[in-house]
Amino acid sequence: MSDRWVAVLAGGLSHEREVSLRSGRRLSAALRATGLMVEEWDADASLLARLREQRPDAVVVALHGGEGENGSIQAVLEMLGVPFVGSDSRACRRAWDKPSAKAELARAGLSTPDWVVLPHSTFRELGAQAVLDAMVDRLGLPMVLKPDQGGSALGARVVREASELPAAMVGCLAYGETVLAERFVDGVEVAVTVLEGSEGPEPLPAVEIVPDSGIYDYTARYTAGLTEFHAPARLDPTTAAAVGELAVAAHRLLGLRDISRTDAVVAPDGTVQFLEVNVSPGLTETSLLPMAVEASGRSLGDVFAALVERAVAHDTR
Amino acid sequence: MTAPGSQPARQGARSLDPHLRRYARRTAGMTASEIRALFAVASRPEVVSLAGGMPHLAALPLESLSAEVGQLIASDGLVALQYGSAQGVPELREQICEIMALEGISAHPDDVVVTVGSQMALDMVTRIFCDPGDVVLAEGPSYVGALGSFAAYQANVVHVTMDDAGLVPEALREAIVTAVERGQRPKFLYTIPNFHNPAGVTLAAERRAEILDICAEHEVLVIEDNPYGLLGFDGQTYPALRSMDADNVVYLGSFSKTFASGLRVGWALAPHAVREKLVLAAESATLCPPTFNQLVVSRYLSTHDWKGQIKTYREAYRERRDAMLGALEQHMPPGCTWTRPTGGFYVWLTAPEGVDTKAMLPRAITQRVAYASGTGFYADRLGSRQMRLSYCYPTPERIREGVRRLANVLEDELELYRTFGSVPGREVSGPQAPSPDTA
Numbered sequence: 001m002s003d004r005w006v007a008v009l010a011g012g013l014s015h016e017r018e019v020s021l022r023s024g025r026r027l028s029a030a031l032r033a034t035g036l037m038v039e040e041w042d043a044d045a046s047l048l049a050r051l052r053e054q055r056p057d058a059v060v061v062a063l064h065g066g067e068g069e070n071g072s073i074q075a076v077l078e079m080l081g082v083p084f085v086g087s088d089s090r091a092c093r094r095a096w097d098k099p100s101a102k103a104e105l106a107r108a109g110l111s112t113p114d115w116v117v118l119p120h121s122t123f124r125e126l127g128a129q130a131v132l133d134a135m136v137d138r139l140g141l142p143m144v145l146k147p148d149q150g151g152s153a154l155g156a157r158v159v160r161e162a163s164e165l166p167a168a169m170v171g172c173l174a175y176g177e178t179v180l181a182e183r184f185v186d187g188v189e190v191a192v193t194v195l196e197g198s199e200g201p202e203p204l205p206a207v208e209i210v211p212d213s214g215i216y217d218y219t220a221r222y223t224a225g226l227t228e229f230h231a232p233a234r235l236d237p238t239t240a241a242a243v244g245e246l247a248v249a250a251h252r253l254l255g256l257r258d259i260s261r262t263d264a265v266v267a268p269d270g271t272v273q274f275l276e277v278n279v280s281p282g283l284t285e286t287s288l289l290p291m292a293v294e295a296s297g298r299s300l301g302d303v304f305a306a307l308v309e310r311a312v313a314h315d316t317r
Numbered sequence: 318m319t320a321p322g323s324q325p326a327r328q329g330a331r332s333l334d335p336h337l338r339r340y341a342r343r344t345a346g347m348t349a350s351e352i353r354a355l356f357a358v359a360s361r362p363e364v365v366s367l368a369g370g371m372p373h374l375a376a377l378p379l380e381s382l383s384a385e386v387g388q389l390i391a392s393d394g395l396v397a398l399q400y401g402s403a404q405g406v407p408e409l410r411e412q413i414c415e416i417m418a419l420e421g422i423s424a425h426p427d428d429v430v431v432t433v434g435s436q437m438a439l440d441m442v443t444r445i446f447c448d449p450g451d452v453v454l455a456e457g458p459s460y461v462g463a464l465g466s467f468a469a470y471q472a473n474v475v476h477v478t479m480d481d482a483g484l485v486p487e488a489l490r491e492a493i494v495t496a497v498e499r500g501q502r503p504k505f506l507y508t509i510p511n512f513h514n515p516a517g518v519t520l521a522a523e524r525r526a527e528i529l530d531i532c533a534e535h536e537v538l539v540i541e542d543n544p545y546g547l548l549g550f551d552g553q554t555y556p557a558l559r560s561m562d563a564d565n566v567v568y569l570g571s572f573s574k575t576f577a578s579g580l581r582v583g584w585a586l587a588p589h590a591v592r593e594k595l596v597l598a599a600e601s602a603t604l605c606p607p608t609f610n611q612l613v614v615s616r617y618l619s620t621h622d623w624k625g626q627i628k629t630y631r632e633a634y635r636e637r638r639d640a641m642l643g644a645l646e647q648h649m650p651p652g653c654t655w656t657r658p659t660g661g662f663y664v665w666l667t668a669p670e671g672v673d674t675k676a677m678l679p680r681a682i683t684q685r686v687a688y689a690s691g692t693g694f695y696a697d698r699l700g701s702r703q704m705r706l707s708y709c710y711p712t713p714e715r716i717r718e719g720v721r722r723l724a725n726v727l728e729d730e731l732e733l734y735r736t737f738g739s740v741p742g743r744e745v746s747g748p749q750a751p752s753p754d755t756a
Contacts, residue, residue, distance in 0.1 A: 013358060015355060017354075021357065123736050129738075166737040167676075170673065222349035224334035229330070229332075230331070
């Protein structure tokens with residue numbers, strides 16, 4: 001048993017609380033198996049007092065959505081001087097806002113499906129039908145609607161007919177005030193975990209996602225058996241290298257740290273297109289990051305235990 | 318869906334569930350749900366949850382109960398911790414008969430089967446009566462747990478219209494006739510006559526005999542589920558359907574709302590032949606209901622003023638009901654209507670045209686209020702404009718705050734509706750919902 005002790009933050013008040021609790025439980029068990037002392041803490045009104053009084057050697061943020069990924073919790077940890085695994089608050093903010101991240105990566109020359117970002121107020125003030133028509137003209141159908149922030153595909157919809165758009169908009173806007181509409185790319189969906197070690201960021205084997213329903217929505221993500229995964233993805237070496245390079249580029253360009261997961265799609269023309277990046281990826285039994293870790297021949301506990309040491313060593317960063 | 322240069326499938330594909338091909342067809346709907354996941358947030362204290370039907374257990378005399386439980390183990394531990402009869406502890410069954418007498422039921426303890434909550438009774442009743450594809454009738458809306466049992470046994474639910482006076486007899490007759498014409502005589506009518514979950518309405522006394530006559534005429538069994546019957550706010554009880562027809566009614570009762578839900582003690586009262594089958598079904602399901610919990614209930618009934626406790630509960634729930642109705646009047650946007658229960662736990666709210674309460678739930682969670690969206694109370698996807706609001710658990714202050722937040726959520730949703738207009742594809746629940754204006 002190591003004398004290093006770690007607080008895993010899980011739960012929170014975002015829509016992804018349940019997923020986060022599952023991530024936290026799995027990660028904690030994995031870390032304990034490596035000999036670390038681990039406590040699971042919720043991100044609630046008692047958190048600051050606990051951090052101050054108990055001073056864990058490091059914190060691992062297993063919160064998903066909202067405070068856990070938008071940089072808020074990270075900012076608090078930075079203020080208190082508590083070492084933590086994962087990206088700093090500024091990088092989290094850049095990655096959290098999906099349209100901003102897409103724009104930044106597109107400017108740097110990465111491919112990403114064409115998109116528009118529109119708040120509810122635009123539809124209200126300019127007339128919904130006219131704006132929806134313009135969206136269809138620009139992006140074509142099918143298109144993907146998703147909240148501009150958040151994860152686990154909550155509120156995300158693939159719209160195949162124009163008549164489905166109003167209902168999909170309403171469903172999406174229940175999760176936030178702004179919608180990211182994206183051209184749908186009918187290709188091979190992959191998730192690439194980027195892990196930082198002494199050699200810098202490296203991609204783990206890509207995980208290919210093949211949902212039975214064709215759509216990797218919340219149900220397909222969290223019901224074991226409804227999605228088939230291939231790790232490593234069934235890609236030729238050139239394409240496999242390209243998806244890895246894209247994920248590392250996203251990690252570097254957004255200033256991420258320690259670990260991230262980039263979701264991408266390999267288009268029919270062979271281009272690799274960036275979809276979004278996650279600074280606190282899911283760690284549940286059906287999540288993609290643990291599959292990538294396993295495919296790389298490592299264990300989840302060892303990977304995060306090493307990141308804990310890294311966080312402690314770089315306490316002054 | 319294959320990229321250039323991709324390779325054919327090979328071993329190594331993972332579905333994460335090696336048992337996938339082994340599951341029964343009835344598990345098809347057992348999947349993760351975006352909406353269910355949101356309820357993890359609803360359990361946090363920051364959220365005012367008007368969703369769950371948790372009884373107000375803080376009103377219980379915990380100290381004296383604690384002493385009673387200690388004494389039970391000290392004096393009767395070897396019995397309390399041992400297996401028991403599949404039918405239930407005899408003395409408890411006698412006490413259950415005394416309770417049922419309050420609603421006019423004359424019954425013999427031999428015809429009572431104690432169950433693990435009345436949910437188990439529902440499961441067993443469905444198991445012994447329904448083959449896959451059989452039709453059962455239920456009010457529209459109906460108790461979500463019953464719909465779950467019916468779905469588990471692959472029964473088809475036909476909803477019957479309610480109004481402010483409960484189940485509509487003519488609608489029942491029509492539903493039966495229609496089903497029979499299709500060659501599917503309904504196996505039973507499942508009904509919650511008193512302080513309905515989720516609708517909050519009560520079957521008018523003058524309709525009760527008519528409902529029983531229609532079912533008897535068409536040879537349809539009646540399953541009467543009555544967990545709330547003693548929780549009328551003015552103390553009034555209604556004659557149980559079982560009190561008017563001992564041969565064609567299976568009665569389900571529960572201590573969950575009148576004593577303690579966590580003990581999971583309920584019961585079924587059934588005609589002799591049915592009771593025999595229920596006992597055998599119970600034996601294969603659980604061997605016996607928990608002896609310890611039954612004896613806790615039995616001692617409580619013997620040593621505590623349980624009628625006084627029910628009165629205490631009633632008063633607490635009336636205060637909460639008043640808080641909810643007052644806040645709804647004060648805050649709800651025009652076009653919302655709701656039932657005005659005279660007992661039980663629930664208000665059934667109908668939102669203005671265009672609102673989809675299921676799609677709206679994430680917005681509500683963001684604003685720290687939760688409710689149960691209406692579609693869960695229908696087997697046929699109706700109920701999208703409705704929601705169930707529970708007033709049983711939060712304090713009156715929290716209820717008022719929750720309703721205030723909910724009103725804001727509805728205002729925002731209505732603005733979305735004004736923006737996007739009629740949203741095709743939404744189910745509209747019309748006549749199946751009780752008429753709240755006159756409740």
